[in-house]
Amino acid sequence: MKRLVWIGILLTIACGTALAQTRKERLREKKEEVKTMVDSVLSARYFSVKHDTMYIGRPMQPLTLRVRTSVSGNEFRVRRHGAMEGDGTLKSDHKATLNLGASWRGVSAGVSLNPASLKGKNKDFEFNLNAYSNRYGIDGVYQDTRTLSGYVKYGDMDGFLGKDILRMKMVNVNGYYAFSGRRFSYPAAFSQSYIQKRSAGSWLIGFSYMGGSLKTTNHQAMKGLSKYRIYVGHFGVGGGYGYNWVAFRGRLLMHLSALPTVVIGNYNNVRVNDEHHKMDTKFPDLILTERGAVVYNFSQKWFAAGSVVMTNSLLGDDEVDINFRKWRGRLSLGMRL
Numbered sequence: 001m002k003r004l005v006w007i008g009i010l011l012t013i014a015c016g017t018a019l020a021q022t023r024k025e026r027l028r029e030k031k032e033e034v035k036t037m038v039d040s041v042l043s044a045r046y047f048s049v050k051h052d053t054m055y056i057g058r059p060m061q062p063l064t065l066r067v068r069t070s071v072s073g074n075e076f077r078v079r080r081h082g083a084m085e086g087d088g089t090l091k092s093d094h095k096a097t098l099n100l101g102a103s104w105r106g107v108s109a110g111v112s113l114n115p116a117s118l119k120g121k122n123k124d125f126e127f128n129l130n131a132y133s134n135r136y137g138i139d140g141v142y143q144d145t146r147t148l149s150g151y152v153k154y155g156d157m158d159g160f161l162g163k164d165i166l167r168m169k170m171v172n173v174n175g176y177y178a179f180s181g182r183r184f185s186y187p188a189a190f191s192q193s194y195i196q197k198r199s200a201g202s203w204l205i206g207f208s209y210m211g212g213s214l215k216t217t218n219h220q221a222m223k224g225l226s227k228y229r230i231y232v233g234h235f236g237v238g239g240g241y242g243y244n245w246v247a248f249r250g251r252l253l254m255h256l257s258a259l260p261t262v263v264i265g266n267y268n269n270v271r272v273n274d275e276h277h278k279m280d281t282k283f284p285d286l287i288l289t290e291r292g293a294v295v296y297n298f299s300q301k302w303f304a305a306g307s308v309v310m311t312n313s314l315l316g317d318d319e320v321d322i323n324f325r326k327w328r329g330r331l332s333l334g335m336r337l
Contacts (some may be wrong), residue, residue, distance in 0.1 A: 051134055055183040057195045061301075061336035064103040064192070068332035071096050072126060076148065076168065076214065077323040078230070079316075088152035090161065092145045092168075095126055103193065123147070128328070132190050135181035139289075139309055140173045141326065146217075170212030172311050172326055174289045176242075176259055178202040184244060189255035189293035190307055192334060196253050201243035208236045208261040208287035210313050210324065229271040232322065234315060236261030236287045255293040255307075260286055263315070270320070288312045306331045 073094045080086035100111055124147055129140040145168045152161045178184055180202035188196040215229035242257030263285035293307035310327040 050182070051185070051194075052182045055196070055198045055200050056134065056185045056188065057197055059193075059195060059336050062105050063337040064334055065337065066099075066101045066103075066332050066334040068099040068101065068330055069096065070099065070328060070330045072326075072328040074143070074145070074170075074327070075323075075325045077321075079321040081319055081321075086153055088150065088161070090148040090150040090152075090166065092124060092149075093147040093163075095124055130190070132187040133181075134178065134185045134187065134194065136175065136177045137186050138173065138175040140171075141328070142169075142171050143326075144169050148214075165216060166214060167217045168212065168214045170210070170324075170326075173209045174206065174259070174287075174311060175208075176204045176206040178204055178242065184242065186242070186255075189244060189253060189295060190291075192295060192303060192305060195250070196244045196246050197250055199244060199246045201241060203239065203241055204257065204259050205239045206237070206259045206261065206289070208234075208238075208259075208289060208311070210234050210287060210311070211267075227271075227273050230322075231267075231269050232315065232324075233267035234263045234285065234287065234313065235265040236263040236285070238262050240289075242291070251297045253293075253295040255291065255295075257291045259289045261289070262286060266315075268315075282317045285316070286312075286314045288314070301336055303334050303336075304332065305334070 071094055073092055075089065075091045077089045078086070079088075102109060125144040127142045129138070131138050146166075147163045148166045148168055149161055149163045152159065176186070178186065180200065183198075183200040184202035185194045185196050185200075188194040211233040213229060213231045216227050238259065238261030240257060240259035242255065242259075245254045246252065247254075266285065288311070290310045290312075291308070293305065295303060295305045297303045306329070308327065308329045310325065313322070313324040315322040315324075
């Protein structure tokens with residue numbers, strides 16, 4: 001009788017183990033099916049041909065790994081004409097970040113680290129959004145800056161304006177459309193998700209938006225400094241040109257482009273102490289976006305890239321001129337697997 005009981009227990013355990021293994025096998029098969037389906041969809045999207053393959057191609061390797069360092073900064077200059085002349089040029093601390101990223105069939109993810117923020121040396125905040133395709137793309141950045149400093153002259157006041165006295169919040173957005181997107185590739189220069197095989201250029205149309213505020217947060221820190229708040233909001237449209245130059249049998253790519261836009265809408269005002277003034281602008285106000293990049297392919301596996309994106313805003317009227325410059329430079333080393 002005891003032998004029958006033990007046999008029953010052993011059979012029960014064996015059946016349970018077999019069922020568990022069967023479930024694991026089914027789960028493994030299901031995961032493989034999902035993985036295969038996702039890879040198939042991404043591959044179909046990745047290799048879909050919407051370009052001239054004599055000029056543009058895709059990397060054959062599915063995976064791209066990249067380490068990248070970025071440095072950014074900005075400069076803000078305000079000049080006032082008339083009885084109360086003034087001139088001030090302010091610059092923020094440079095912001096440096098380290099980024100580790102991966103891309104599978106054109107779908108990318110990454111993580112960034114700012115060493116200065118971890119040490120508490122730089123309290124500025126910046127968020128960048130960049131998306132490029134052969135036909136259209138966009139650059140966007142939001143920044144909250146407290147490290148503006150520089151020399152300021154206003155009326156009888158003349159001195160150095162230190163950090164934490166001014167706070168600037170600014171949004172910059174620039175978009176483009178490339179007419180020759182079948183032969184000219186922005187992402188080949190900036191994201192390396194495409195490969196420019198032959199030299200090509202394209203006329204561009206696009207838009208620019210700049211909006212934000214500059215205000216004093218500690219106006220008593222400098223004797224004679226009034227309580228200021230300058231708000232600017234500008235939207236412009238325009239056109240330009242970009243060119244990709246390919247040399248050394250496709251190993252080297254150099255990119256240059258410029259997209260000037262003319263402001264067609266503005267919302268500006270200035271508050272000095274408790275007095276509010278509307279700040280008119282004088283045509284033509286301009287927002288200029290310049291881009292440059294260099295990519296060198298050591299082999300089909302390894303590549304290095306560097307890029308610069310700069311926005312210059314030239315705004316103002318008969319009394320006040322405002323020049324704002326925002327730039328970002330990147331260096332990266334990548335590997336395709």
